[in-house]
Amino acid sequence: MISFLNPLLLFGILGAIIPIIIHLINKKKAVSHKFAAIDFILQTNKRISVKFKLRQLILLILRASLLAFLAMALARPFMKNFIGGAPEKNVPTSNVIIVDDSYSMQYSEDNESFFMSAKTAARGVINNLTKNDDAAVITCSSLGSQVLPELDYDKKNLLNLIEQLQPGFATTHIVPALDAAVEILTSAKASIKRIFLLTDLTRNGWDIDWFKSGNEKLRSHVSNIHIVDLSEGRELKNIAVTHIEPQINVSERSAESTLKVVVSNFTPTRVKNLLAQVFLDQKKVAQGFFNIEPNASETKEFYFSVEKGKGHTGWVEISEDNLNTDNKRYFAINTSNKLDALLIDGDPKTNIYESETFYLEKALNPGREHASSIKPTICSIHEVKNFDFANFDIVFLCNVETLPPEKIHELDKFVKEGGSVIFSLGNKVDANYYNNSFGTLLPHRLHTTRTFSSDSPLSEEQPLHLKTAEPIHPALRILSETNMNTLSSVKFYRVFYVDPTPLGNCKTVLSFSDDTPAIIERQVDRGRCVLFTSSVDRDWTDMPVKPFFLPLMQQLCRFSTGNIAEEIQNETLVRHDWQVLCPEEINSLEITNPEGAKAVLQPQLIDNEKSFLYSETNIPGIYTVTVDEKPHPQFPSYFQVNVDTTEANLAKINQKELTAILGGVNLTITTSPVSEGSEVLMGEAKKTLWGTLLFLALCILFVESFVSRK
Amino acid sequence: MPENPFDPVTLSKIASMELRARLVVDGVLSGIHKSPYKGSSIEFLEHKEYSPGNEIKHIDWKVHARTDKYYIKEFEEETNLKCYIFLDTSGSMEYKSTGISKFEYAATLAASLAYLLLKQSDMVGLISFSDKVLQYVPPRSRITHLHALLNTLTALKPAGKSNTSVILNEFIEKISRRSLIILISDFFDDTNKVINQLKYFQFKKNEVILFHILDPYELTFPFETITYFESMEDERRILADPKSIKDRYLSGINRYLEQFKQACFENQIDYWLIDSSTPMDQSLIKFLARRESASRPLHKS
Structure with missing residues (x-):
């Protein structure tokens, strides 16, 4: 059946009567001429007149059909596709309109984004429905947190819903959307069930594997899928800031920050002199130019100073292009508070390299180039009485044989009031003494030592290695993947086994390769105690010379003192959760998003830990963290949320691939421009005919000129 | 550039048929023969x-002697030809x-020929x-007869069907x-x-x-546009x-012209096809020259 996109223009067919009128007028107005030799005309009349009349008739038909074809071509006819598409008007249909609201839909040309076009198309679909048709509107990105809508007959409601749709900043998730659409349509009563997918057809949203099993669902529950390619089949070009990595070097007075910026060019042409600017606390602090080869990336480093002891926020932005969402990337730097650590050396040596605390001290404060916010103070067992634990945030007992009873009592009080203690063991440690003297502080009772390694005369077995416990302990979360991978390279020649009873409230930070605990921790009142079941010098292990020893020790300090907030926050992506451990004394946390909307978080138990979880990371930008409307030392002042740059690559999935992965599903793909009144939107356009009609009109014009000239 | 006086369009501007005839014949004759015309014999008229x-040589001295008045003799030139001009006025x-x-x-x-012959x-x-005879002016040789002929010609209005054979x-x-029979017609008739x-x-x-x-x-037949052709006779x-x-x-x-011409030739009929846009003098000169060369001159030199 033929339908028309601009049916009003069909009135133009009336133009076909113009040649007929002209013909009749000409016939009427034919010049009369008195002619003497009329007999000779009459002699030819019978033969010529028929030919003449026939020619006139042919010309008349040609001219009339020329105008009619032109009018029909302008009315843009197309053949309707009935394969699962729109049936007779009175057969009810159920429809799910999926609007792709990923940030690539903000790609705009001529001030109209794909998302705006998608809304126009969605309105068009709704307006084309009859009163017997019902529909639901869903978006690609909000499905995780949204209750699936029900099919609705009320067009007004549906149009309002579409009007309220806002472009998102998440990535494309076509598959969950299709899943949801199928679920909605499964309960639909109408015999014809259609899905309208309004998208820019960028490749990254399509999980090809899903379709291996998902196709069956689509085939059995959906009559037709109509994909409207709002990019109209064009290749899309984009340049994006795909990665930033701030690093901070703290000295006594100030901090120097290095910002590594990666800009990617997703176009087939070279980018020259692309301006990138770095802003810190709303002020421009650096700028540079990028020259990037086609479909490649370039990395540059920017340097600037930051003030110590406070949080800083900033962003990097590049010049505008068609998709501006990924041209800006945010970062947050939290220069944390100083921690005072007391390191009680139970085995001091004249040669400081052999002292128990030598490596630990270097790990906590490596020096000028890698200055940290932890200030270690070393003392021996004999000097310990001169130090008041209350002046410190954390106390390390490193291979300490004994402590004076009053100091043990002070330590107990110190922990209960919120201090932290970390036990590291060694050959001077007596398990019974520890179990008896530090019973309330030790995360778990010590049992016995065991020696490994064939090299050692005490050898029994191969040395132990480290491995992470499941789930990964929060104290280890900031360790890089490289550091985590080197855990297995650490050798432990001697370790203390803890009592083989259940650990109770203890949590394992790291385990040995034989699954016995290596580092365990336990909350004690307001404080926290950590037990490292080997030595922090090289007597029992080579761990102190391994790269991850430094971040591990620093992180243990921060974790046990509740200063888990990192100086450099790991990037949180849009619609990804931001999570932070909840200290005992904190009952609520406030998050203010970049638009100023405030959310109050209550602690919740996640992996057996009290944590704050924030999921409303819907927009990129800087989020502010406060407790009672003030920054809190145990939390970062800010964290940044950025868009996922997998969406920045706007490579398209082509129609052939779509047809292949949706094999067996009744599929219609429209790449032509859409308007609200367009019937193409309904997926009924199988084949457009205006090209054929224009060709016919051209042929007629040619024949007409030939016939009329003869 | 002066107008050609023999051009049919120019001639059509001259209302008087006599003037037309004189203009054509005098011009033609002066063009082809400059010697004055002399009759072969004359008869006294009055x-x-x-x-x-x-x-003075025409004064009749005998009458003068009898009446003492001067009279001159007028003569009627002797004619050796009687010509009938049939003019189609359909x-x-x-x-x-x-x-x-x-x-x-x-x-x-017709007027020109009449003038030429009367001269x-x-x-x-x-x-x-x-389809019937409309006017019949019997043949005369007097030059004054020309007026009668010309008046008749001037008064004619073409109308009706032609039926030459009946006439x-x-x-x-x-x-x-x-006699000399001159038939002037378009011959849209049964030839x-x-x-x-x-x-x-x-x-x-x-x-x-x-x-x-x-x-x-x-x-x-140079027409271009679609035309209603109307008969002029019905x-x-x-x-x-x-x-x-x-x-x-x-x-x-x-084909019709060729057949007609061929029929005339076979029956020794002198046939002249004249395009009405041809200047009259050319038509006459051509006609007279051909007649002369065929030893059948129409005028006397």
């Missing part, structure tokens, strides 16, 4: 009182595409006809002497019947000259696309 300017002759209709052209030709003292008569049939018995009738004239030793007058449009009317019928029309009329 006396006329002398007036200054008359030639409706088709009224057709004109340019400034002069076929009838006007034919009438001017050399031949007797000239005129029969105008359509010719009527005059076969009336024309007994060896076979016309030829058959003319054969009788030939049989009676009459000389027959046909002037076939056609309009240039009838010969070339109510017939036909819509046609000239472009599409032109070839067949021209083929038809040329």
